[in-house]
Amino acid sequence: MESTRGVVVxxxxxxxxxxxxxxxxxxxxxxxxxxxxxxxxxxxxxxxILSTCNRFEIYATCPDGLDAAEGIRRYLxxxxxxxxxxxxxxxxxxxxxxxxxxxxxHLLEVVxxxxxxxxGEAEILGxxxxxxxxxxxxxxxxxxxxxxxxxxxxxGKKARSQTLLGSFSVSVGRIAVDLAVREFGDVHDxxxxxxxxxxxxxxxxxxxxxxxxxxxxxxxxxxxxxxxLACAHGFTAHPxxxxxxxxxxxxxxFSATSAKxxxxxxxxxxxxxxxxxxxxxxxxxxxxxxxVEPAVAGVPGVSLHNINExxxxxxxxxxxxxxxAAGARSLIDEELAxxxxxxxxxxxxxxxxxxxxxxxxxxxxRLEAASDKLKGLSSSQQHAVDVLxxxxxxxxxxxxxxxxxARAGTPRARECAGVLQELFGFxxxxxxxxxxxxxxxxxxxxxxxxESEVAR
Numbered sequence: 109m110e111s112t113r114g115v116v117v118x119x120x121x122x123x124x125x126x127x128x129x130x131x132x133x134x135x136x137x138x139x140x141x142x143x144x145x146x147x148x149x150x151x152x153x154x155x156x157i158l159s160t161c162n163r164f165e166i167y168a169t170c171p172d173g174l175d176a177a178e179g180i181r182r183y184l185x186x187x188x189x190x191x192x193x194x195x196x197x198x199x200x201x202x203x204x205x206x207x208x209x210x211x212x213x214h215l216l217e218v219v220x221x222x223x224x225x226x227x228g229e230a231e232i233l234g235x236x237x238x239x240x241x242x243x244x245x246x247x248x249x250x251x252x253x254x255x256x257x258x259x260x261x262x263x264g265k266k267a268r269s270q271t272l273l274g275s276f277s278v279s280v281g282r283i284a285v286d287l288a289v290r291e292f293g294d295v296h297d298x299x300x301x302x303x304x305x306x307x308x309x310x311x312x313x314x315x316x317x318x319x320x321x322x323x324x325x326x327x328x329x330x331x332x333x334x335x336x337l338a339c340a341h342g343f344t345a346h347p348x349x350x351x352x353x354x355x356x357x358x359x360x361x362f363s364a365t366s367a368k369x370x371x372x373x374x375x376x377x378x379x380x381x382x383x384x385x386x387x388x389x390x391x392x393x394x395x396x397x398x399x400v401e402p403a404v405a406g407v408p409g410v411s412l413h414n415i416n417e418x419x420x421x422x423x424x425x426x427x428x429x430x431x432x433a434a435g436a437r438s439l440i441d442e443e444l445a446x447x448x449x450x451x452x453x454x455x456x457x458x459x460x461x462x463x464x465x466x467x468x469x470x471x472x473x474r475l476e477a478a479s480d481k482l483k484g485l486s487s488s489q490q491h492a493v494d495v496l497x498x499x500x501x502x503x504x505x506x507x508x509x510x511x512x513x514a515r516a517g518t519p520r521a522r523e524c525a526g527v528l529q530e531l532f533g534f535x536x537x538x539x540x541x542x543x544x545x546x547x548x549x550x551x552x553x554x555x556x557x558x559e560s561e562v563a564r
Contacts, residue, residue, distance in 0.1 A: 114252060116214055117180040117205040118158070118165030121225050121415060124202035130397040131188040131195070132164040136366055139239070140246035147248055150179040154253025158218075158239040160232070161280065161308065161364065161396045162225050162415055167215065169252040177205040212256060212447060216440045219264035221273065225419060226280065227429045228273045231307055233264045255447075263443045271435035281311035281362070283418050284392045288360045289319055291390060291411070299323040301358035302343075303351070303372075304365035305333040308394055312362045317341040325354045329365070355380045360390040363399035374403040381409050394418070452516040459525040460509050462534045467501045 119132060134142050134157060143155040152168040166184075170176030181203055189196040206214045217223040219236045240257040243249050249257075267273055292298055300321045302309050305328040316324050324343040327350060328334035334345035346354055351371060355361065365371060372391065381389065386409070393400040393414045405412040475482075475497060482490055508528060515521035 113171070113176070113208055114167070114169050114211045114256060115177045115180070115205060115207045116165055116167045116211045117177050117184070117203060118163060119199075119202045119204065120163035120165075120223070121419070123204055126396060126398065126414060126416060128188075128195075128198060128202050129162070129164060131199070132159075132184065133396055134159045134164070135368055136242075139242050140248065143243050143246055143248040146180065146183060149183050150176055152176060152180075154243070154250035155248045156240050156243040156253060156257060158236060160235050161394055163218075165218075167211070167253070167256070169250055169256075177207060181205065209444065209448065212260075213440065213444055215256060215260045216263055216443060219260045220267040220436045220440065221264075222433050222436060222440075225415070226283065227433055229279050230268065231279055231311070233261070233268070234307060236264070237261055255450075259443065259447060263439060267436040267439055270439065272432035273429070273436050279308075279311050280394050280415070280418060281308050281364075282315050284362055284394055284413075285312060285315040285319060287392065287413060287418065288362075288390055292359070295319055295321055297322065298359040299325070299357055301325045301327065301354045301361045302337075303327050303361065303363035303399060304395070305330065305337045306364060306366065308364040309362070310337060312364065312394075313337055313341050313343065316362075317343075323357075325358065327351055327354055329367075352376050352380060355389070356383055358389070359387070360392070361400075362392050362394065364394040365399050367395070367399060368397060370397075370399060370401045372400040372404060374401050374407065377404045377407050377410060381407055384409070392418075449516060452518075452521070453513055456512050456516060456521060456525060459528060460512060463508060463528060463532065464505055466532050466534045467505050471497050471501050 119129060121129065124132075136159075139157050139159065143157050146152060146155045146157070146166055146168065150168065150170065152170045154169040156167040158165045158167070166180050168176055168180060181200065184203065185196050185199050189199060214223065215236075219233055221228045221230065221232050224232055236257070240249075240261070243253075288298075288300075289295055298321055300316050300323070302313055302316070302324060305326060309326070309328075313324065313326065324338075324341065325346055326334045326338040326343050327346040327348055328337075329348050331345060331347045334347070337343070338345040348371065355372070355376065361372070363372065377389070388409045388411065391400050391404065391410065391412045393412065396415065398414065400412060400414075402412075402414075404410055475494065482493060485493065508524075512521055512524055512528075515524060
């Protein structure tokens, strides 16, 4: 039986331009449906889709990792290229893929913030958690997928609590506000507009409040959510249909919505600028897909920055963050080694469970054969005989089990497992070599459960 493997296929702001990330991105309302589509299209056992402002990745567990990665690449190209050979070629050049240990290491680096645009940024931990939760709710995960993400999320928290990585308050929202402060110099008379009320907008609002912008407006599709965010900082809330009116009042706009189309168009900005005389307007677009039409940059008096342009600001303080990242990488190495040992031990569960079933079967058979001779015993004596027989079986089985687990992850373990099958003439329900072996944990009750605990 083929072993179950984990793969990741995706692109991020470092490997792909914004227009390709826009094509790849999936709106949060469609993430669960897309995960199930990928499962059906690629024959995956589990799928988690991570779609953020600067990355799009599909994590999947499949019978054959390499073929599955190619299947996911084809799926993405067919979904996003729209029949364009030029886009197809660009997508194939931008997509990266990892399998098995390299895929899990990539997930650990992502959730720790080491693979982010800003090394050490904290938002990614929550984004990965929500992506995993969405797949769980859609019933799009399997056992290996669950193990990956539960362990990775734990590692992400550990990296921030046990290393200096958590001492750096870095985020795209903070860098965007710092950029505006540097451009203005003095913000005591500046008015800001925040488009969106998600996590990035929350962080942006926090930094605006810290810099004491006198007026901050929050506009969002859900007015109730806008009010919730605005009230937390003493700002004002507005519906999205008031965006143009808010633009006319604002000096700087921070946009981070999940809208599928641009909310701020060139025509809108030209109308606004005609009413502002010589007062300039700064726009910082942190969204993917973009909230602001790129052509807005050509309107006189307007400065437009997007997620790519925040990269230069992110380089400041990089040396200190990279030193802190070294501690996180040590934790990642430890987790990767521990996970590999766990997977290797799990592969032996079917053989261990089969050995236990064989030994329990021999015990039951011999007790049954001796049942006539045991009839004269009291119930307590019969119980003592049963306990003695069980103890003997446990002692006999313990040696081979400990020997197998000690060799887990080595070719010798498989050789020993094969010898056991040959000598005792049993066939495990699932051959060793796949994380799918974990299915045996639910078979036959106590025996399999006991041996799965030994493997862990």
